[in-house]
Amino acid sequence: MNIDGIQNGYVIDHIRAGKAMTIYRYLGLDKLDCSVAIIKNAKSRRMGRKDIIKIDELIDIDLDVLGYIDPDVTVNVIRENALAEKKHLTLPEHVMAVIRCKNPRCITQVEQEITHEFVLTDKERGVYRCIYCETAHKNDDRADF
Amino acid sequence: MRHMLDIADWSIEELQWLMDTADDIIAKPEDYANAMVRKKLASLFYEPSTRTRLSFEAAMLELGGSVLGFSEASSSSASKGESVSDTVRTVSCYADIIAMRHPKEGAPTVAARYSSVPIVNAGDGGHNHPTQTLADLLTIRREKGRLQNLVIGFCGDLQFGRTVHSLLTAMSRYQGVKFVLISPEELRIPAYLRENMLKAQVPFSEVQKLEDVIKSLDILYMTRVQRERFFNEADYVRLKDSYILDKQKLALAHSQLTVLHPLPRVNEISQSVDSDPRACYFKQVLYGKFMREALILKLLEAKA
Numbered sequence A: 001m002n003i004d005g006i007q008n009g010y011v012i013d014h015i016r017a018g019k020a021m022t023i024y025r026y027l028g029l030d031k032l033d034c035s036v037a038i039i040k041n042a043k044s045r046r047m048g049r050k051d052i053i054k055i056d057e058l059i060d061i062d063l064d065v066l067g068y069i070d071p072d073v074t075v076n077v078i079r080e081n082a083l084a085e086k087k088h089l090t091l092p093e094h095v096m097a098v099i100r101c102k103n104p105r106c107i108t109q110v111e112q113e114i115t116h117e118f119v120l121t122d123k124e125r126g127v128y129r130c131i132y133c134e135t136a137h138k139n140d141d142r143a144d145f
Numbered sequence B: 001m002r003h004m005l006d007i008a009d010w011s012i013e014e015l016q017w018l019m020d021t022a023d024d025i026i027a028k029p030e031d032y033a034n035a036m037v038r039k040k041l042a043s044l045f046y047e048p049s050t051r052t053r054l055s056f057e058a059a060m061l062e063l064g065g066s067v068l069g070f071s072e073a074s075s076s077s078a079s080k081g082e083s084v085s086d087t088v089r090t091v092s093c094y095a096d097i098i099a100m101r102h103p104k105e106g107a108p109t110v111a112a113r114y115s116s117v118p119i120v121n122a123g124d125g126g127h128n129h130p131t132q133t134l135a136d137l138l139t140i141r142r143e144k145g146r147l148q149n150l151v152i153g154f155c156g157d158l159q160f161g162r163t164v165h166s167l168l169t170a171m172s173r174y175q176g177v178k179f180v181l182i183s184p185e186e187l188r189i190p191a192y193l194r195e196n197m198l199k200a201q202v203p204f205s206e207v208q209k210l211e212d213v214i215k216s217l218d219i220l221y222m223t224r225v226q227r228e229r230f231f232n233e234a235d236y237v238r239l240k241d242s243y244i245l246d247k248q249k250l251a252l253a254h255s256q257l258t259v260l261h262p263l264p265r266v267n268e269i270s271q272s273v274d275s276d277p278r279a280c281y282f283k284q285v286l287y288g289k290f291m292r293e294a295l296i297l298k299l300l301e302a303k304a
């Protein structure tokens, strides 16, 4: 893996091809001052094609959001030009402002100020439920990110 | 601070305390007549539900407390666009406990996050209606003397009936309970409830006709089947009589059956059944008030 150019930062690897921009948006990388590189459609033995994001600073990354969007990505932590840690992600127990409740009868549909919150209720099948109306949301639906 | 948002948040022991207290209030109402003196219940009803509102208000009055509130959104600040959180923060300055009915699901959960006093969900859309379930539980316990080892039939619209979902979930926690689910194909219980029962190994069967199973039941919980819920007219015509309880069907049941209904009823229970001693749906209304009294006591004691 090519990590040249990063002294301290992250390489987010094994992103499903085409999903880098989604992750970029959800992690708020557009708001950073440091340099961020997006590599699209890189060749991967495991995945055929994949996306990679490189971040040139050790910012706080919301691993929950990342785990929800794509639990198969790997987060490589780079310190002083070397791989310091490999973080494997899991589905988070609780996500805020990531999944939107689609139940038209939910209170979140009429009160825009309320943050949409979901909790993981079935780990095996990746089912989340709205904390307000309990409407289920399957993690497979993340394709619409 | 406790709230009553969903019956599933309450342990069997807590529910038992509520039922024991309700029994005690029924036996000795004078002991409780001053329990809530100078306390106020706010009933915030964003949609009209006269019977539920009156039940809460009667409960608070019987305990010596007083009531304030509104009975539809148009007579409240909600019609000016005020959020639930702001309304609740304001009302909790005036009242000691809030009963909220709201057409949007989860509104009482939002309220509970911002309130400085206990919130009781008095019905939120098609989601929950826990105090109806409290009434159902007390009625079953008083009529049967137990909550274990019962065969409970649910009949009618099992897909959209929130009172069915909530009672089914509550009764699933007791030993030896079996369910018989009687509904047209289109109106069977939601998949998640079926999965929950399978996971918890709660025995149940699903059938289409009441007359086929009524004999096996200890409890029959009736709900209304609306014509517009059917996909086609032919099915409605073919099946509609199977979801109406009349004297002929009741004659097939055993003498100790308890017939319940969350009310209001339309035509799913024939009026000729009302005088039968097995018809308990008006007792259920009365017990609902006593359970609301017990709940108010519990929530306000817990706070103090």
Ligand SMILES: [Zn+2]
Binding pocket: A101, A102, A103, A106, A107, A108, A130, A131, A132, A133, A134, A135, B106
């Ligand atoms: Zn929702």
